Amino acid sequence: MEKRDSPPGYNVFGVPALLSAALGGHVQSVRTLLEQGADVNARDTRQGITALMAAAGRGHGEIIRILLEKGADPDRKDNTGMTALMWACRDGHAGIVRALLEKGADASARDAKGMTALLLASVFGHAEIVKLLKKSEAGR
Numbered sequence: 001m002e003k004r005d006s007p008p009g010y011n012v013f014g015v016p017a018l019l020s021a022a023l024g025g026h027v028q029s030v031r032t033l034l035e036q037g038a039d040v041n042a043r044d045t046r047q048g049i050t051a052l053m054a055a056a057g058r059g060h061g062e063i064i065r066i067l068l069e070k071g072a073d074p075d076r077k078d079n080t081g082m083t084a085l086m087w088a089c090r091d092g093h094a095g096i097v098r099a100l101l102e103k104g105a106d107a108s109a110r111d112a113k114g115m116t117a118l119l120l121a122s123v124f125g126h127a128e129i130v131k132l133l134k135k136s137e138a139g140r
Contacts, residue, residue, distance in 0.1 A: 015045075016038070016044060017033055018033045018034070018038040018039070018042060018051045019044055019049060019051045019054050021051070022058075022063050022067070023055070023058060025055075025060045025063065027060075027062050027063055030051070030063050034066070040052075040067055041071075043076075043078070047078055047079050047080075048077070048078040048079035050073075050076055050078075051063070051072070052073070052074065052076070053078060053083070053084045054087075055096075056087040056096050059095075061096060064084075064096055064099050065099065068100075068103050072084075074100050074103050074105035075106045075109060077109070080112050080113075081109075081112040081113075082111045083105065083109050083117075084100055085105040085106070086109070086111060086117050086120055089126065089133070090121070091124075092124065094126070097121075097129050097133070098132060101133075101136050107133055117133055118130065118133045118137075121133060
């Protein structure tokens with residue numbers, strides 16, 4: 001494997017330490033990294049994924065709460081155009097969807113294929129999330 005130079009705070013694969021901690025559900029590590037100045041919106045160098053997206057896809061609610069409190073952008077997109085809300089909708093995490101919507105996540109955003117959070121929830125059969133998104137749309 002060739003050694004690559006990575007920005008400070010990133011591993012040799014271009015993944016920020018904060019993203020790795022969020023992906024693994026390591027709440028205390030996330031807190032510590034943020035206290036030490038980690039960029040809450042840092043993206044990995046390959047796919048453009050943020051810690052918020054990783055936590056949303058894995059259903060790590062406490063980490064979502066921490067990241068949002070520290071200013072994580074719920075509408076930032078990865079390299080395929082997916083947002084944290086889309087990740088949560090695709091993977092069936094209703095509590096995460098609710099938290100992101102409460103923080104103003106854009107449910108009408110589209111990824112590179114034209115998919116919205118509602119379409120992803122529908123395609124993957126997450127009826128509770130479909131209801132949440134429709135209720136959110138009605139309230140706007």
